[in-house]
Amino acid sequence: MEEQENDEEDIISTNILFSDEDNEEKARMNGQHTEHINGKTIVQKGAAKQQLLQQHSLRSIESTVVIRQLPSEGLSFQLWPAATTLVSLLDGYRCDSASSPLTSTLSVFSVDANRRPLNILELGSGTGIVGIVAAITLGANVTATDLPHVVPNIQFNANANAGLLASDGGAVNVAPLRWGHADDVEVIGRDFDLILASDVVYHDHLYEPLLQTLSMLLLGIRRKKTVFVMAHLRRWKKESVFFKKARKLFNVDVLHLDNPCDGSRVGVVVYRFDGKG
Numbered sequence: 001m002e003e004q005e006n007d008e009e010d011i012i013s014t015n016i017l018f019s020d021e022d023n024e025e026k027a028r029m030n031g032q033h034t035e036h037i038n039g040k041t042i043v044q045k046g047a048a049k050q051q052l053l054q055q056h057s058l059r060s061i062e063s064t065v066v067i068r069q070l071p072s073e074g075l076s077f078q079l080w081p082a083a084t085t086l087v088s089l090l091d092g093y094r095c096d097s098a099s100s101p102l103t104s105t106l107s108v109f110s111v112d113a114n115r116r117p118l119n120i121l122e123l124g125s126g127t128g129i130v131g132i133v134a135a136i137t138l139g140a141n142v143t144a145t146d147l148p149h150v151v152p153n154i155q156f157n158a159n160a161n162a163g164l165l166a167s168d169g170g171a172v173n174v175a176p177l178r179w180g181h182a183d184d185v186e187v188i189g190r191d192f193d194l195i196l197a198s199d200v201v202y203h204d205h206l207y208e209p210l211l212q213t214l215s216m217l218l219l220g221i222r223r224k225k226t227v228f229v230m231a232h233l234r235r236w237k238k239e240s241v242f243f244k245k246a247r248k249l250f251n252v253d254v255l256h257l258d259n260p261c262d263g264s265r266v267g268v269v270v271y272r273f274d275g276k277g
């Protein structure tokens, strides 16, 4: 599938990321996010911070995942549109594994019914919803990672879904992993079948550190081929720099294109990266 690039446009989505100082903007944006979510939102206004406890129903297991967002704490504590796309694809794969955009990538891991559970790493997990849903829908061992200050909220969300994780055989470990830090990768290890991420290409100063971490995890002499699946909503023309650099290091294919949401000219795109050679 070919990705539609339009280098003539700069801002191509209304889902724009704001700086951490723009709390009012973030609150407004959060309202925008919830339009994408087919779930129930409970808003709790506490003295210190606003909590959004959101229920996401998963068709495949006829149950509901609960996720806490803390919009006033910054963009790492909010759910982004690309995460919602990955959640839907994982749920759809569990419902019908033969006709999902993820089939070509995931089916290679399920040929042997007696094989050990999939080992999955999530980068820039934010609320952790993608990792939690991957663990539940695939019965996988997931390591959900983000910057150190984000880890407690991911752990909160993993704990909130402990019952579902236990009944579906999945597990979520939460750990700090700063992009570009080889020592963080050393602690976590490289023994992953699959790496997941959503909405992690946005500020240009983060392109290089993210590519460094991906290189550590996908390139070099390895026991097995690790695959990276990334959902991305394009917002800025400059993001093509990330993809040009990525294509020099990795094979990059498009697995899925979402239809644009209201107010956007592009939808979320799901990419698959693997190491060249």
Ligand SMILES: C[S@@+](CC[C@H](N)C(=O)[O-])C[C@H]1O[C@@H](n2cnc3c(N)ncnc32)[C@H](O)[C@@H]1O
Binding pocket: 075, 076, 077, 078, 079, 080, 081, 082, 083, 084, 123, 124, 125, 126, 127, 145, 146, 147, 150, 177, 178, 179, 197, 198, 199, 200, 202, 206, 209
């Ligand atoms: C736009 S948010 C997306 C969050 C989540 N994946 C989602 O789609 O809802 C980007 C995430 O990347 C994380 N991040 C940013 N810079 C990072 C870095 N240098 N190392 C690790 N994570 C980082 C942020 O903390 C944040 O959780």
